[in-house]
Amino acid sequence: MSVEELAEAGATEQFAFLDESSKREIRRALLTAVAVPGYQVPFASREMPVARGWGSGGLQITLAIIGAKDVLKVIDQGDDGGVNAVNLRRLIVSTTGVSWTTDVRDATIVQTRHRVPEEPMRADQILVLQVPVPEPLRGVERDMRELARMHAEADYSRMWVSLYEDLVRNGVITQTTGYPVLVNGRYVLATTPVPRWDVPHFDGSEVLFLFGAGREKRVYAIPPHTRAEPLTFEDVEFQVERTEGAACALCGAPEAYLIEVPGRQAWVCSDTDWCERNRAAPRAARSEAELTETARSQNRA
Amino acid sequence: MPDQEPLLSVRGLRKEYVVHAIGRRVLALDDVDLEVSSGEHVVLIGPSGAGKSTLLRCVWRSCLPSSGEMLLCRADGQVVDLARLSDQEMSEVRDEDLGYVSQFLRSEPRRSVLDVVAKAARRGGMDGTEAVEASKTALSAARVAESLWDTYPVLLSGGEQQRVNLAAGTIRPPRLLLLDEPVSALDACNSEAVLSLVEGIAATGTVVFSIFHDMGVVRRLATRVVCIEEGRIVADGPPADVIARRGAA
Amino acid sequence: MRDWALRVENLSKWYGSVVACEDVSLEVGPGEALGIIGESGSGKSTVLRCVAGDVVASSGSVQVRDGAGAVCDLLELTPSQRRHLRVSALSILYQDPSEGLDLNITAGGNIAERLTAAGCRNFAALRSRARELLGRMDVDLGRMDDPVYSFSGGMRQRVQLAKAVANNPSVLLLDEPTTGLDASVAAGVLDLIRGVLEESRVTALVVSHDVSVVSILARRVIVMHQGRVVETGLTDQLLEDPQHPYSQQLVAASRG
Numbered sequence: 191m192s193v194e195e196l197a198e199a200g201a202t203e204q205f206a207f208l209d210e211s212s213k214r215e216i217r218r219a220l221l222t223a224v225a226v227p228g229y230q231v232p233f234a235s236r237e238m239p240v241a242r243g244w245g246s247g248g249l250q251i252t253l254a255i256i257g258a259k260d261v262l263k264v265i266d267q268g269d270d271g272g273v274n275a276v277n278l279r280r281l282i283v284s285t286t287g288v289s290w291t292t293d294v295r296d297a298t299i300v301q302t303r304h305r306v307p308e309e310p311m312r313a314d315q316i317l318v319l320q321v322p323v324p325e326p327l328r329g330v331e332r333d334m335r336e337l338a339r340m341h342a343e344a345d346y347s348r349m350w351v352s353l354y355e356d357l358v359r360n361g362v363i364t365q366t367t368g369y370p371v372l373v374n375g376r377y378v379l380a381t382t383p384v385p386r387w388d389v390p391h392f393d394g395s396e397v398l399f400l401f402g403a404g405r406e407k408r409v410y411a412i413p414p415h416t417r418a419e420p421l422t423f424e425d426v427e428f429q430v431e432r433t434e435g436a437a438c439a440l441c442g443a444p445e446a447y448l449i450e451v452p453g454r455q456a457w458v459c460s461d462t463d464w465c466e467r468n469r470a471a472p473r474a475a476r477s478e479a480e481l482t483e484t485a486r487s488q489n490r491a
Numbered sequence: 492m493p494d495q496e497p498l499l500s501v502r503g504l505r506k507e508y509v510v511h512a513i514g515r516r517v518l519a520l521d522d523v524d525l526e527v528s529s530g531e532h533v534v535l536i537g538p539s540g541a542g543k544s545t546l547l548r549c550v551w552r553s554c555l556p557s558s559g560e561m562l563l564c565r566a567d568g569q570v571v572d573l574a575r576l577s578d579q580e581m582s583e584v585r586d587e588d589l590g591y592v593s594q595f596l597r598s599e600p601r602r603s604v605l606d607v608v609a610k611a612a613r614r615g616g617m618d619g620t621e622a623v624e625a626s627k628t629a630l631s632a633a634r635v636a637e638s639l640w641d642t643y644p645v646l647l648s649g650g651e652q653q654r655v656n657l658a659a660g661t662i663r664p665p666r667l668l669l670l671d672e673p674v675s676a677l678d679a680c681n682s683e684a685v686l687s688l689v690e691g692i693a694a695t696g697t698v699v700f701s702i703f704h705d706m707g708v709v710r711r712l713a714t715r716v717v718c719i720e721e722g723r724i725v726a727d728g729p730p731a732d733v734i735a736r737r738g739a740a
Numbered sequence: 741m742r743d744w745a746l747r748v749e750n751l752s753k754w755y756g757s758v759v760a761c762e763d764v765s766l767e768v769g770p771g772e773a774l775g776i777i778g779e780s781g782s783g784k785s786t787v788l789r790c791v792a793g794d795v796v797a798s799s800g801s802v803q804v805r806d807g808a809g810a811v812c813d814l815l816e817l818t819p820s821q822r823r824h825l826r827v828s829a830l831s832i833l834y835q836d837p838s839e840g841l842d843l844n845i846t847a848g849g850n851i852a853e854r855l856t857a858a859g860c861r862n863f864a865a866l867r868s869r870a871r872e873l874l875g876r877m878d879v880d881l882g883r884m885d886d887p888v889y890s891f892s893g894g895m896r897q898r899v900q901l902a903k904a905v906a907n908n909p910s911v912l913l914l915d916e917p918t919t920g921l922d923a924s925v926a927a928g929v930l931d932l933i934r935g936v937l938e939e940s941r942v943t944a945l946v947v948s949h950d951v952s953v954v955s956i957l958a959r960r961v962i963v964m965h966q967g968r969v970v971e972t973g974l975t976d977q978l979l980e981d982p983q984h985p986y987s988q989q990l991v992a993a994s995r996g
Binding site for chain 1: 820823842845846848849852853854856857861862863864865866885
């Protein structure tokens with residue numbers, strides 16, 4: 191064969207970048223993850239065109255499960271326009287030809303770094319989360335065998351002690367992202383990368399949540415209708431972030447996750463898609479039922 | 492008395508101390524036979540080093556007999572050989588049936604007077620509150636002032652310490668009380684206080700088996716006197732007789 | 741013994757050709773404390789560590805019997821089962837408090853670790869129980885939230901003791917509990933241990949090379965020499981009338 195002929199042979203890319211056996215291996219890992227909610231399943235994380243630490247894990251999950259008829263949404267910090275989100279979306283779309291959207295209501299697969307969309311998602315949707323550090327116990331233990339043992343024996347007392355120490359030192363549990371949750375009453379998992387605000391989404395949801403950590407080579411899942419209780423003492427309420435009186439400067443919404451505009455004393459919605467919709471259809475016009483549903487999904491703790 | 496089972500029956504008791512490091516052997520008791528029965532206060536007399544202390548300590552088992560038996564009739568009628576009991580069983584017998592006070596005033600460090608007696612009460616089977624109440628009663632009866640109850644015994648006078656030790660030794664009235672020269676380290680006044688306490692205890696029916704070297708005290712307390720010399724019993728009978736024959740200065 | 745709570749039978753541990761302890765048998769009654777004395781290298785600590793499960797015995801058995809009469813052979817347990825046992829049934833107080841404590845967390849946190857391992861999830865309950873235990877051990881409550889590395893040796897030992905009894909274990913193992921502490925500090929810790937043993941009626945094994953420690957805490961004692969048990973007896977009897985040549989040496993040395 192000539193060099194040209196060899197190049198020809200390699201020019202037709204696989205659907206969704208990965209070869210079939212790679213996708214199969216990832217899907218099998220995902221099935222295990224769904225069968226054992228919260229358990230970190232090891233998988234053979236491939237070299238991706240995205241650097242480690244930039245969503246290679248979440249990317250591999252999306253590529254393994256996406257089909258030609260899927261509609262893709264990718265967000266970074268709640269923003270479809272973030273550089274990372276744009277690059278990932280471009281890669282996925284170019285290797286699959288799927289349609290994509292910024293409107294979460296139209297998407298079938300949403301890949302995210304750092305946020306869960308404000309809009310309540312449906313049973314036919316999958317949320318894929320990019321995870322930098324999957325191990326919730328990393329702060330209390332370094333030894334891998336000991337970590338494996340702790341999960342295997344459900345021996346989470348060191349985690350509880352660190353929560354105790356946190357409370358004693360600070361008066362509140364200070365963990366902001368990656369808040370640990372107890373899934374299905376069995377495994378403790380790190381909800382990294384989402385902020386506390388989004389943690390209540392995971393509990394008893396209709397949505398399938400898949401978490402991918404490329405560098406650490408782990409996937410895990412919270413299946414629909416599964417308990418995911420934020421770890422806290424029974425007499426210490428789990429609380430989400432709240433700034434009194436803050437509301438989005440653009441759409442006026444107070445009950446969304448807000449981010450501060452640097453330089454100015456103002457807040458805007460983190461979820462750009464949601465914010466846009468609010469501006470297009472002013473809040474007053476939204477039905478009472480919609481508002482109640484949104485409020486309820488935020489407080490589900 | 493005669494047709495009643497003796498409370499304590501010592502038969503063929505022999506004790507030889509062996510010090511391995513220097514290969515020294517000392518025969519302290521040689522073929523001792525002795526009985527102590529209900530209603531008696533038996534006092535051992537004899538020269539220093541004769542084996543009196545060793546005999547009492549064998550009964551208490553703070554010293555292991557080399558051979559022979561020491562049969563004790565327990566409250567439920569069972570007869571046990573103190574020489575052959577396991578350590579746990581002997582511990583039980585000490586707690587329930589025996590009392591022991593020696594000339595050495597020592598008690599456990601850093602334990603208050605009340606607690607010393609209460610601990611003995613608890614060992615004897617009383618529960619916490621009962622033990623404390625009984626101890627207070629016993630200490631009052633022993634004329635140990637209430638102001639001293641929270642003190643450590645080591646800070647009290649010799650007489651007071653011995654009265655505390657007696658209160659502890661008799662809190663759960665033992666069937667047999669062993670006294671090894673309880674007043675030899677005390678002056679006359681303190682001595683008297685202890686002796687009247689002993690008389691009172693004997694009067695309640697506790698059998699006493701003791702050692703004293705003051706013949707006046709022996710005459711006062713004993714119902715029977717046994718004389719030991721060089722590890723052997725040389726006389727056993729009414730106080731007047733034995734003292735007349737063997738009682739040295 | 742009719743009524744034993746802890747029974748060790750023919751326990752042996754060797755490292756290659758070196759025998760650490762051989763054919764050790766003993767029994768401890770419920771609520772009783774048994775002392776093990778002997779010089780360094782006698783094997784007494786090895787026995788304790790085998791009972792605790794920190795060291796894997798080479799042969800023999802270690803049985804624990806609970807109030808209901810159920811017997812469990814500790815050497816047959818999986819590591820996971822043994823860890824479970826160590827949460828609330830069996831505790832060990834180490835000579836070096838840093839072995840039994842996490843120095844980087846607070847005094848209260850160390851106790852909370854035991855309580856949460858036993859299932860407590862109530863913060864107020866954790867605080868109050870930790871306060872109760874530390875108070876009982878005479879630890880200044882104002883230092884409850886200080887990390888243990890900032891405590892003196894004697895205080896660390898008190899915190900370790902509080903932690904060891906947090907879940908009311910039925911068996912307590914003490915390995916040279918006052919060795920290494922100053923005399924006056926040691927006396928305080930000893931009295932505390934004595935109080936704990938008496939009040940809780942826990943079954944205890946006390947290992948010490950210091951005969952006076954054992955005479956305060958234990959009514960019966962066994963003497964070990966070169967890995968074997970050479971004599972057993974009531975503590976006062978052993979101290980006043982030791983039989984075995986080695987026991988005589990040991991007692992003479994301690995009595996001066």
